[in-house]
Amino acid sequence: MMQESGTEATSNGPASQNRAASVEDGARNARPNSATSVDVTAADLIHLQPQQALQVARQILLQQQHQQQQQQQQQQQQQLQLQQGTDLKSPKDNENQPSLQVPVSVAMMTPQVITPQQMQQILQQQVLSPQQLQVLLQQQQALMLQQQQLQEFYKKQQEQLHLQLLQQQHAGKQSKEQQQQAQQLAFQQQLMQVQQLQQQHLLNLQRQGLLTIQPGQTALPLHSLTQGINPAELQQLWKEVTNLKEENNSNGRRGLDLSSPQPPKKPLLNQHASTNGQYMSHSLKREGSTLDDYHHSHHSHPLYGHGVCKWPGCEAVFEDFQSFLKHLNNEHALDDRSTAQCRVQMQVVQQLELQLAKDKERLQAMMTHLHVKSTEPKPTPQPLNLVSSVTLSKTAPPEASPPLSLPQTPTTPTAPLTPLSQAHSVITPNSLHHSVGPMRRRYSDKYNMPISPDIVQNKEFYMNAEVRPPFTYASLIRQGILESPEKQLTLNEIYNWFTRMFAYFRRNAATWKNAVRHNLSLHKCFVRVENVKGAVWTVDELEFQKRRPQKITGPALVKNIQTSLGYGPALSAAFQASMAENNIPLYTTASIGSPTLNSLANAIREEMIGAMDHGNSNGSDSSPGRSPLPAMHHIKEEPLDPEDHEGPLSLVTTANHSPDFDHHRDYDDDQGHDDML
């Protein structure tokens, strides 16, 4: 009777309202609470898009560079001043330092702004594929290094400045005011320059669509820089600054930090490039002599999208690919500037990667701490994007994983995947563990994405972690049925599948089993087929797809697609691929309206529509009666595992997917009789 005897579920007895309550509390870890917390987190995480994080990182990098540049100039000016007039620094001059330092220090700090939450968001936004994550990691490291270097440099600068000031002080005091003014002017110039450069870069970023302007962040530094300078001064200074800037630009390295100690890791990057095709590879393309080849072979160049040159800061428009190539070779030839830009790009990514790694670690630690026994962090990360049906295959006999996401196109909305799921799917299994907490029941059901991939990929996670799967019952049931060799299961088998696949369902049997039955009866997509041995349940895919028809209108669709990214890895992968093809860098905030995205959406839409039509054709939506099922004689004998013996397995089975799936049966046992009601 009660498999769950062990657990609190025991309370199943003759259900009574009380029972329900108790079950909820005990068994489910106060689901409401946990669920809530999780939700919040997930929701929060969503705010920042990966792209945004990248943007931020990029911005930061630029700031660092500017900073460096500024520092260099500062040094120069200091020297100049020293040379020009022995007079200079008066005690009060020191006061200026702070003002100068402020911006600098601010800039220095910025890097940390990205961290935890944003990175987590990135993590959660399953948009990132393993490869991408790798790339990010590497780049993050590079960025970190650079940051350190900058800091050192900054320190040195400060020291020097200090020394100079001290010397000057001793040198003698003269017209303090004049000195002050001179000093101020000098500093202001520097500030202006920095500011201008920042603005310029920001503009560039904006042009590229890389930056969505985050008032808070950009505005702040800029603002602080401008403070204290009156318009008149600005005007005048501007010119000077401009000149300076140009000089710098001509020098190339100045702003771009070619001297960066971190030589580009071509090998690594190339690796990625090879792995991930075009994504991220653009930064290298330049350096590779194979550029042209690349172009020709793949007409879609990462640096060329929708008639626009995607080179950072460049927005040239071209009619055809050839002209673009020319432009690329001419304007973005292998020179210091281009190289520097490449490095910048790489560093940005590396920085992000580093950050990502850190946060991942943290997350893992957190998860480990919270889940401990049950979910041991599995050291072996799996490529989620692969949609490894392999995993599942173990469970399900031959056919194993059903047509993963394929059939069920996103169009149909039934399977709600919560944000959490997103996280899971995209991130490595490890990370999955992290996302603990019972998910909200149906977060975004709307976008009924194929859950299969998610389930498959995170199978282990769900199997071991008592986390409520972010899918609707209907989706889960469907999945279970589709996974079966004959695409049909008896109710009990469905139960077994649930308990086997999800640790979460090893509790509160009464509740979820009731829900399962309810769903089976309620949804037309589940067809009951009389079998010799009884009745089995099958899935009417068309009906399933029909559920919650979505409008395929442009924006909505796009939105869905975007959302879907988080959901089905398969789709996600496809989407990413599309992005790559369309040369849509992930970090380009895909504003729904953007042409690029739309084009992409169209691409995907076609696929989706295909499926949709499928469903629509059916057109018997309204038919109240259940589908015509009965007759099917597929009669599947139900060779299935009749095991129901009970066996209170510890939920905590650390064992990741042990090679033998049969073990899972243990769970089956439980359910076998469970306590339903």
Add this chain to the structure above:
DNA sequence: ACCGAACTAAACATCG
């Protein structure tokens, strides 16, 4: 605020 979808609970029916 409203609506639809999903979830939960539970009553009730049927069958072996």
Add this chain to the structure above:
DNA sequence: TCGATGTTTAGTTCGG
């Protein structure tokens, strides 16, 4: 009679 299986209804929650 009992438990499993199905069906149905009602209330709640949540997101659009």
